[in-house]
Amino acid sequence: MTADRRFPDDISGPFEVPPVDFVDRDDREIVIEPYDGSEAEFDALVEMYADFDPSDRAQGIPPGRESRIRTWLESILSEDCLNVIAWDGDTAAGHSTLVPDGDEDCELAIFVLQPYQEAGIGTHLIESLLGYGASHGITKVWLTVERWNHAAVALYKKVGFETTGAESFELEMAIQLADQSD
Secondary structure, three states: OHHHOOOOOOEEOOOOOOOEEEEOOOOOEEEEEEOOOOHHHHHHHHHHHHOOOHHHOEOOEOOOOHHHHHHHHHHHOOOOOEEEEEEEOOEEEEEEEEEEEOOOEEEEEEEEOHHHOOOOHHHHHHHHHHHHHHHOOOOEEEEEEEOOOHHHHHHHHHHOOEEEEEOOOEEEEEEEEOOOOO
16 A cells, blocks of 8 residues: 555655667667557567566566557556657667556556666666656656566666565565656
8 A cells, every 4th residue: 555655765866858868788779768659669569578588577567468468558558657668779678667556656667678688778767767757746666576586676776776665575665756847
């Protein structure tokens, strides 16, 4: 429940607001942009998630079958959610989303396609999403991560997330953002 969720006292940010262009560690030119709602971008995300390695799925997401991927994407690409996509040309290399949870906080989820992992895309994707969220007045963001996913935990800490709760197999982490809305 939102009222029970803890957030760090320290404010993180500001973060860069997309579009963000950078060259990843494998010398690919990556562009991070907000989801534009087009059928082409939706289809590119369906293709990305259909290619997603099942061993990298966590907490049941992303779904495995295309019909379930489409239904899941329809829910997180809705108008009340904020989404950014990392593009390598016309290929969706990664996607992150902020899903509202109550009145003032959002849950973050991030996915980077396997050939693009460990190239710095995840860091840029999270930071861009947090900047995009802050530019829309979002100041409290949380996530859950499997405690043995050391790479993800390290990434979240690097960006400014703090552990705020722990269950048997997952950590809850949270960040408080500076409001970057105009």
